[in-house]
Amino acid sequence: MVNVPVFKSFDERQQLAKALAHKIANQLQSSIDTSGKASLLVSGGSTPLALFAALSEEAIEWRKVAVSLVDERWVSPTHPDSNERLVRKYLLKNRAASANFHGLKNMYETPEEGVAMAIEAIAHMQQPFDVVILGMGNDGHTASWFPCSKEIESALSSDKLLLAVNPTSAPNARISFSGNAIASAKQVYLHLHGDDKLETLNKALAGDDVYSMPIRYILQNKALAYDVYWSK
Numbered sequence: 001m002v003n004v005p006v007f008k009s010f011d012e013r014q015q016l017a018k019a020l021a022h023k024i025a026n027q028l029q030s031s032i033d034t035s036g037k038a039s040l041l042v043s044g045g046s047t048p049l050a051l052f053a054a055l056s057e058e059a060i061e062w063r064k065v066a067v068s069l070v071d072e073r074w075v076s077p078t079h080p081d082s083n084e085r086l087v088r089k090y091l092l093k094n095r096a097a098s099a100n101f102h103g104l105k106n107m108y109e110t111p112e113e114g115v116a117m118a119i120e121a122i123a124h125m126q127q128p129f130d131v132v133i134l135g136m137g138n139d140g141h142t143a144s145w146f147p148c149s150k151e152i153e154s155a156l157s158s159d160k161l162l163l164a165v166n167p168t169s170a171p172n173a174r175i176s177f178s179g180n181a182i183a184s185a186k187q188v189y190l191h192l193h194g195d196d197k198l199e200t201l202n203k204a205l206a207g208d209d210v211y212s213m214p215i216r217y218i219l220q221n222k223a224l225a226y227d228v229y230w231s232k
């Protein structure tokens, strides 16, 4: 089945946040109604904060939802750069406080040493993942698939769920779900704000080299159900 991505644009971030939160909540609840549970992977960064707040208010059976991160900076969960810290602060509150969060950071010094334990930490989440929320950098990275990293080829070809990535253009070593793991999801949302990200998206759509703009791995995947939600 070839997916025809939907592109939805909004004048206000809040409008996007409410609409996308409602859509995601409905998808999670319908998975719960069918299989008794649901799984959600979220990205970090600055874009998703309003979406997390809106999602946290959605009245679904959050105690049956497993939440983890598309990628994580290999820093303490209390560090300002931690995505776990961001999710605990902005998403896992209100009704979503009862969701089951599975962080990726563990006690190992490096993500290379910690990846096996991180895979164990998310092993019981329902797969394929029901919903994955991706952001994008203006270098065309998504997740931690950084074009500057030496691991970019394995990030997009590995059959492992998670791998360590060491970007040179962004702080912190990271751990990230692989291209295959994300592309197997039932639904992916690419969540973007601002004209700069729209310009980057159009540049990515106009070319085909996935290693220079890894977001293309998602955009070119005809079997993957992904929609783009963008606001000014």
Ligand SMILES: O=C(O)[C@H](O)[C@@H](O)[C@H](O)[C@H](O)COP(=O)(O)O
Binding pocket: 043, 044, 045, 046, 047, 048, 070, 071, 072, 073, 083, 134, 135, 136, 137, 141, 142, 143, 144
């Ligand atoms: O850990 C991260 O930073 C994210 O997973 C990363 O892929 C993010 O989505 C983009 O870098 C966009 O970040 P902004 O939303 O801050 O522009």
